[in-house]
Amino acid sequence: MFDDLRDLYQEVILDHGRRPRNFRRLENATHHARGDNPLCGDKMDLWLAFGDDGAIADAAFQGRGCAISMASASLMTETVRGKSPTQARQLGEAFRQLAMTGRCPACEAVLAEDMERLSPLSGVHEFPSRVKCATLAWHTLNNALDDSGQEARSE
Amino acid sequence: MDGMTRTPFDVDAIRADFPILASEHRGRKLVFLDSGASAQKPRQVIQAMVRCMESAYANVHRGAYHLSEQATADYEAARAAVARFINAPSEADIIITANSTMAMNLVAHSFGRGVLKPGQAVVASEMEHHANLVPWQMLRDGHGTELRICRITDAGELDLDHLAELLADGRVGLVAVTHMSNVLGTVTPAAQIARMAHEAGAKVLFDGSQAAVHRRVDVQAIDADFYAFTGHKLYGPTGIGVLYAKAALQRAMPPFMGGGDMIASVGLHHSVWAEPPAKFEAGTPPIIEAIGLHEAIRYVEAIGMPAIEAHERALVDHAMAVLPGIEGLRILGAAQDRGGVFAFALDNAHSHDLSTLLDRAGIAVRAGRHCAEPLHERLGAENGTCRASFGLYTTAGEIDFLAEALTSARRFFA
Numbered sequence A: 001m002f003d004d005l006r007d008l009y010q011e012v013i014l015d016h017g018r019r020p021r022n023f024r025r026l027e028n029a030t031h032h033a034r035g036d037n038p039l040c041g042d043k044m045d046l047w048l049a050f051g052d053d054g055a056i057a058d059a060a061f062q063g064r065g066c067a068i069s070m071a072s073a074s075l076m077t078e079t080v081r082g083k084s085p086t087q088a089r090q091l092g093e094a095f096r097q098l099a100m101t102g103r104c105p106a107c108e109a110v111l112a113e114d115m116e117r118l119s120p121l122s123g124v125h126e127f128p129s130r131v132k133c134a135t136l137a138w139h140t141l142n143n144a145l146d147d148s149g150q151e152a153r154s155e
Numbered sequence B: 001m002d003g004m005t006r007t008p009f010d011v012d013a014i015r016a017d018f019p020i021l022a023s024e025h026r027g028r029k030l031v032f033l034d035s036g037a038s039a040q041k042p043r044q045v046i047q048a049m050v051r052c053m054e055s056a057y058a059n060v061h062r063g064a065y066h067l068s069e070q071a072t073a074d075y076e077a078a079r080a081a082v083a084r085f086i087n088a089p090s091e092a093d094i095i096i097t098a099n100s101t102m103a104m105n106l107v108a109h110s111f112g113r114g115v116l117k118p119g120q121a122v123v124a125s126e127m128e129h130h131a132n133l134v135p136w137q138m139l140r141d142g143h144g145t146e147l148r149i150c151r152i153t154d155a156g157e158l159d160l161d162h163l164a165e166l167l168a169d170g171r172v173g174l175v176a177v178t179h180m181s182n183v184l185g186t187v188t189p190a191a192q193i194a195r196m197a198h199e200a201g202a203k204v205l206f207d208g209s210q211a212a213v214h215r216r217v218d219v220q221a222i223d224a225d226f227y228a229f230t231g232h233k234l235y236g237p238t239g240i241g242v243l244y245a246k247a248a249l250q251r252a253m254p255p256f257m258g259g260g261d262m263i264a265s266v267g268l269h270h271s272v273w274a275e276p277p278a279k280f281e282a283g284t285p286p287i288i289e290a291i292g293l294h295e296a297i298r299y300v301e302a303i304g305m306p307a308i309e310a311h312e313r314a315l316v317d318h319a320m321a322v323l324p325g326i327e328g329l330r331i332l333g334a335a336q337d338r339g340g341v342f343a344f345a346l347d348n349a350h351s352h353d354l355s356t357l358l359d360r361a362g363i364a365v366r367a368g369r370h371c372a373e374p375l376h377e378r379l380g381a382e383n384g385t386c387r388a389s390f391g392l393y394t395t396a397g398e399i400d401f402l403a404e405a406l407t408s409a410r411r412f413f414a
Helices: A011-018 A067-079 A085-101 A109-126 A128-146 B011-016 B043-055 B066-085 B100-114 B134-143 B160-167 B190-199 B247-252 B287-303 B305-325 B351-360 B373-378 B396-413
Strands: A031-037 A042-050 A056-064 B094-097 B121-125 B146-150 B172-178 B203-207 B226-230 B241-245 B263-266 B271-273 B329-331 B341-346 B366-368 B385-389
Touching: A011 A067, A011 A109, A031 A128, A042 A067, A042 A128, A056 A067, A067 A109, A067 A128, A067 B351, A085 A109, A085 A128, A109 A128, A128 B351, B043 B287, B066 B094, B066 B287, B094 B100, B100 B134, B100 B172, B100 B203, B100 B226, B100 B241, B121 B134, B121 B160, B134 B146, B146 B160, B160 B172, B160 B190, B172 B190, B190 B203, B241 B247, B287 B305, B305 B329, B305 B341, B305 B396, B341 B351, B341 B396, B351 B366, B351 B385, B351 B396
Parallel strands: B121 B146, B121 B172, B172 B203, B203 B226
Antiparallel strands: A031 A042, A042 A056, B094 B241, B226 B241, B263 B271, B329 B341, B341 B385, B366 B385
C-alpha cells in the first residue's frame, strides 16, 4: 500500500530511526543545546565535545521524535565529527536547502561527500509538514555551537 | 432537504450533500476521519451563506433600512435556532462568539474576574482541551483563583470520587469540564457533574465542542450554567461559536469586550451596557457565519440528532470490533460511554510517521497531541497519537480501510 513512500522512508532512515547512532549523554561535553518542536512534541538534547584542534571531536544526542527527526539527528552526529564550527554551520545550511527543495545547488565540492551521506533525507521536501522534523537537529546544532542556552525551535 | 426527517439513515444520500467527499487527493478518494478537528460542509450550508451574501446581506442591529432589518431578523433567527437546538429557555441565553475557545475565555474573563473571588477555586480535568485549561491557568495567575485538576481513571473516565474530594471544602466556584473528550471520546455524566457542583455551591461549565455534534444536548436537563460549542465542528462555518449562559449569571457578569453593539448609551467618559446577551457581543458579529450555522442546525435536525447518534454508535461498535485486532495497536481510553473519537498509537511508528502513511492512502487523521498535552503525558503517550474522528458521513467501509492501512503501516515500519 505504501511502496511509493520508500523515497521518504529509505532503509537508511528506518535503520537510523530505529537504532539511532550516538544516542547517549556526552559526559565530557563542552557545548549543549536543547531542541524542541512544540507542534509535534519532538524534543532532543545535543552535546558536542571539541578537541584541542578546535574541531568537533564527538557529538551525541538523546531525545524522542518521529523516524525522520531521530534519523536526521543520528546522521548529523556522524557527519559533523571532525568539522570546525564554520564547516558544521555550512553543512547545516546546505542540509536545510536540501530538505526544503530536494536539491543543493550551493553545495560546493568540499561538502559533496558529507551531503551524499545526508541525501537519504532529501525526500522530505515533498512533505512540507515534515521538513521541520528533518531540520530540528540542525537548528539545535547551531544553538549548541552558540551554546546560548536557548531552546532551538524548528519553526 | 425540505425539513422532513429522512428515515432510515441514508449515509449515501448524506454523503452526496458534501461536495468535498467526492473529491480526489493525489488520485485517491478522500477518507476524511478528522471531523473532530473540523467537519466538512454540506451544500445546503454553503448555498445559504452564498445566498446571504448575494441577496440578503447588510450589517445588523444598525441600519433603519429594509435590508439591514432583514439581515437582523435572519441573524436573530439563527440565535433562536441555537437556543432550540440545545433547549435553552430563551434565545437571550445564547451569546454568539467566534468559537468555543472564545466562549470559554469569555467565561474566564467575565465570570472569572467579575464574579469569582480570589481564593475561590476552579476545577478542570486531566482530559481537557487546552482551551478549557489555559484560561483557568491565566485566571489563577491574574486574579488569584486556585486551579484544581480532577483526575481521570485509567479507562479515561472522569474520577467522580476525586471530583467530590475537590469540591468538599466548599471553596470551588466553578467546575469547567468537557462534555466529550476530543481525544478519548469519553462522554462525561454531565447531569451528575452539575448536581455535584451545585450541591457544593459551584457553577458548572461544559466544553461541548465535541458533544454537541454527536448527540442531543439539553442544557436544562443537565442543568448547565455555561455550555460552549462551535459552529465549524457542527458542519457549519468557521468563525462562529456559542456560549449558553443562564440569564441570572449573564446579569451578574461584567462585559467581556467593549465596543459597538454592547452598549445602551455611550458618553466620552462613561457608558451604559446593553442588556444581555448584547452586552457580551461587541462589534459586528459573524453574520454570514450565523446564517451558515442556522442552516447547519436545520440540516442535522432534519436528519435527527438521535439518528446521527445511532449511526455514530454503530460506527464506534464497528471500530471497537475491528481496530483492537490489529497487532501492535493501542487505543487510548476504554470509557463505557464513548463517542466517535479514537486516539491510537502503533508500537513501531511515531504518530507523525503514521499520519504521513495514512495520508498517502487518502486517509486524513490528526496526529500529535490534539491540544491535550497533559492527557498524553498522563496516558504515557508522549510521542503523540493519531486520532480518527467520525462524522455523520463516515461509513463502516472507511473504518475497514483504516484498519487495512494500519496493518500495512505496521508491516512498513517492521
